[in-house]
Amino acid sequence: MEGRIVGYSRGTNDDRHFFTAHRFRICLQYEEQWYYVDSLESTTVPNGAIPKEAIGRYVKVYFNPHTPKRVAIKGMHRLTWISVIMFLFGLLGVWLGFIIELEL
Structure with missing residues (x-):
């Protein structure tokens, strides 16, 4: 509709x-x-x-x-995409922190 x-x-x-x-x-x-x-x-x-x-x-x-x-x-998923992007940035931050700590 x-x-x-x-x-x-x-x-x-x-x-x-x-x-x-x-x-x-x-x-x-x-x-x-x-x-x-x-x-x-x-x-x-x-x-x-x-x-x-x-x-x-x-x-x-x-x-x-x-x-x-x-x-x-139908099809209005702005908040969902913002949440996914923020989650991926957080995951990237944790991964980079882990890599940096391993090299030190």
Whole structure:
């Protein structure tokens, strides 16, 4: 099913780190009825900033009519890739530390 990102809903606010997470607000049509739903995915911006990156973008979503308040966006894996890259950097750091210690 296809939906369109029409805005953002206020998410969490972390005053300690000065960032705010906003969930994507998506408009979609299912069986001749329009739904405005929040996504499980979110975007993070500095406090006070308004996210604008995906307004108007069409996305594929997983929609369940029995729970019409939340959807999952298909193919949005930004956080997963960032986590994998950070893990690989950490692994590289441990490996380099081990190699350096062996040579000393």
